[in-house]
Amino acid sequence: MRIKTIELSKTYEKKSRALENLSIDVNMNGIFSIIGRNGAGKTTFVRILSTELLPTSGSGYINDKDVIDQAEEVRQEIAVVPQEARPLPWLTPLQTVSSYLMWRGYSYREAKEKGKEALRELGLEDKEGEKSRKLSGGQKRKLMVATVISSEAPIVFLDEPTTGLDYLSRKELWQLLSRMKKDRLIILTTHYLEEAEILGDQIMILDHGKLVDMGNIEDLRAKVKLPYVLKVFSEDFKLEDNELQVHPVSERETFVYGSASKIYGLVPYLVTKKMKFTVEEASLSNIFEQYLGNGEEVEENEKEDS
Amino acid sequence: MKRRIRSQIMASILVNSIYAMINYPVILINTLLAPLAILAVVTFASKGTLLPVAAVGALIMNMVSSGTSLQQDLSHLKNDMRLQDMIVSSPTTSLVYIVGMAVSEIVYSIPTLAFLIVLNVIFVKITVIGGLIIFLDMATIFTFSISLGFFLSTFTSDIIQSWGFSGILSPLLTTIPPVYYPITYIPYPYRYLAYLSPTTYASEIAQSQTGFYSSSTSSFVLAWIILISITAVLTYLALKRSRWREI
Numbered sequence: 001m002r003i004k005t006i007e008l009s010k011t012y013e014k015k016s017r018a019l020e021n022l023s024i025d026v027n028m029n030g031i032f033s034i035i036g037r038n039g040a041g042k043t044t045f046v047r048i049l050s051t052e053l054l055p056t057s058g059s060g061y062i063n064d065k066d067v068i069d070q071a072e073e074v075r076q077e078i079a080v081v082p083q084e085a086r087p088l089p090w091l092t093p094l095q096t097v098s099s100y101l102m103w104r105g106y107s108y109r110e111a112k113e114k115g116k117e118a119l120r121e122l123g124l125e126d127k128e129g130e131k132s133r134k135l136s137g138g139q140k141r142k143l144m145v146a147t148v149i150s151s152e153a154p155i156v157f158l159d160e161p162t163t164g165l166d167y168l169s170r171k172e173l174w175q176l177l178s179r180m181k182k183d184r185l186i187i188l189t190t191h192y193l194e195e196a197e198i199l200g201d202q203i204m205i206l207d208h209g210k211l212v213d214m215g216n217i218e219d220l221r222a223k224v225k226l227p228y229v230l231k232v233f234s235e236d237f238k239l240e241d242n243e244l245q246v247h248p249v250s251e252r253e254t255f256v257y258g259s260a261s262k263i264y265g266l267v268p269y270l271v272t273k274k275m276k277f278t279v280e281e282a283s284l285s286n287i288f289e290q291y292l293g294n295g296e297e298v299e300e301n302e303k304e305d306s
Numbered sequence: 307m308k309r310r311i312r313s314q315i316m317a318s319i320l321v322n323s324i325y326a327m328i329n330y331p332v333i334l335i336n337t338l339l340a341p342l343a344i345l346a347v348v349t350f351a352s353k354g355t356l357l358p359v360a361a362v363g364a365l366i367m368n369m370v371s372s373g374t375s376l377q378q379d380l381s382h383l384k385n386d387m388r389l390q391d392m393i394v395s396s397p398t399t400s401l402v403y404i405v406g407m408a409v410s411e412i413v414y415s416i417p418t419l420a421f422l423i424v425l426n427v428i429f430v431k432i433t434v435i436g437g438l439i440i441f442l443d444m445a446t447i448f449t450f451s452i453s454l455g456f457f458l459s460t461f462t463s464d465i466i467q468s469w470g471f472s473g474i475l476s477p478l479l480t481t482i483p484p485v486y487y488p489i490t491y492i493p494y495p496y497r498y499l500a501y502l503s504p505t506t507y508a509s510e511i512a513q514s515q516t517g518f519y520s521s522s523t524s525s526f527v528l529a530w531i532i533l534i535s536i537t538a539v540l541t542y543l544a545l546k547r548s549r550w551r552e553i
Binding site: 047050051052053054071072075076078079080081082083084085086087088090091092095099100102103104105106107108111131148157 | 309310313314316317318320321325326329330383386387388389391392393394395396397398399551552553
């Protein structure tokens with residue numbers, strides 16, 4: 001499965017630039033995660049490639065078909081759960097899934113059979129006859145994802161499908177997506193960096209409509225200056241080193257970011273002092289902060305924007 | 307019609323009318339009440355003399371209400387549920403979506419239509435040709451209202467705005483114009499204002515068949531030309547200028 005953009009740009013009416021000359025070429029099966037701050041351009045990117053929105057300039061392709069001029073062909077190959085999409089409250093889960101499949105062209109009987117299969121897969125078969133308004137928030141999101149995943153579309157766009165869900169509900173959705181990704185490309189935008197790290201076979205970082213970087217977690221980690229984290233659990237630990245970033249988390253906990261050689265260089269000292277510690281590779285959150293700055297910088301940027 | 311398109315149209319009918327009626331039967335009373343309420347008021351106020359006009363007028367109102375309801379339904383599905391985004395990026399085209407949703411509005415008002423047709427058969431004396439003309443008249447005003455409803459719904463950004471459109475359209479298209487009463491009841495120069503509404507032409511055509519308005523052949527033809535022209539423009543706007551895919 002392939003998605004490609006060339007110099008893709010989008011400027012909205014009020015001159016706000018949502019995407020700026022974005023060029024990517026992704027050829028894979030699996031989950032392609034898109035991360036970025038609010039307003040980074042994630043949803044605009046998804047809406048253009050899913051043929052809902054026209055770009056201001058540039059071009060986009062889904063399996064080599066132009067999303068502007070060949071939208072009808074593209075729509076045969078994609079399915080989308082937009083941000084904030086909800087099941088219609090007056091429909092049952094089975095009616096929700098089967099109606100969507102009928103809009104994709106399945107017959108009533110095929111759609112009902114496939115709908116039942118999808119609900120079984122999700123563990124929602126006992127809810128198939130209840131009205132969707134009675135489902136929990138997690139079940140509603142799972143139902144929306146199941147609705148598109150039950151279709152034949154090889155490329156699926158999910159725009160922040162887990163926003164607002166508790167951790168356990170998110171984990172259930174992650175399991176579902178992991179099972180469903182084998183023969184398709186799932187394009188997932190998310191605010192949860194942990195989610196992007198766990199699920200993303202490839203991760204794209206956007207900022208102010210521009211591509212910051214793209215690759216799997218190892219690729220991204222290899223490009224940052226501080227790819228390792230030393231977590232020290234001791235009140236007595238103090239350190240000053242210009243090549244390391246030291247973050248006291250609490251009185252008893254300090255995180256130190258640095259290169260492998262610098263971090264492992266501290267280990268003998270910690271062993272001698274009998275301090276508890278762990279050494280980990282930088283998480284996507286750490287990498288994200290290194291690419292885009294920490295929260296204070298984000299606040300400053302937002303002030304400048306406003 | 308291809309099986310695929312039949313399924314897509316059927317999906318709209320199921321979602322917007324059949325499932326809604328099965329899961330919430332109370333909505334049937336809602337559709338029945340609006341045209342019957344005005345019909346009752348006009349009939350009582352005229353001591354029964356305007357019942358045949360009001361019975362035909364209620365049919366016209368039902369057709370126009372389909373459009374205003376469609377506007378609200380589509381706006382809700384688009385803005386609150388994000389359903390339209392899912393449909394836009396699916397193999398269903400805007401035309402197939404409108405047709406399905408339009409038929410769903412008809413299905414939704416079948417109980418009302420059945421009641422009004424029985425009422426018309428009993429109280430309105432017309433010829434077979436007259437009946438056919440009224441049927442074509444209804445079909446045209448239905449196409450007009452559905453096109454208007456779809457066109458407006460694609461521009462709404464929330465349900466409050468959609469309610470605003472409906473609140474304006476209902477009185478302007480059905481309550482104020484001479485839908486439930488003969489146009490001759492409106493004194494000049496206000497009668498000219500009535501001709502700003504396409505439902506006035508639809509009513510004039512229907513009332514000319516029921517004997518409540520005697521129009522010359524030329525004004526009858528002119529009413530048809532204007533009604534068809536307005537409908538054609540609205541249909542063009544709905545198909546070509548609505549915001550199916552956003553810019």
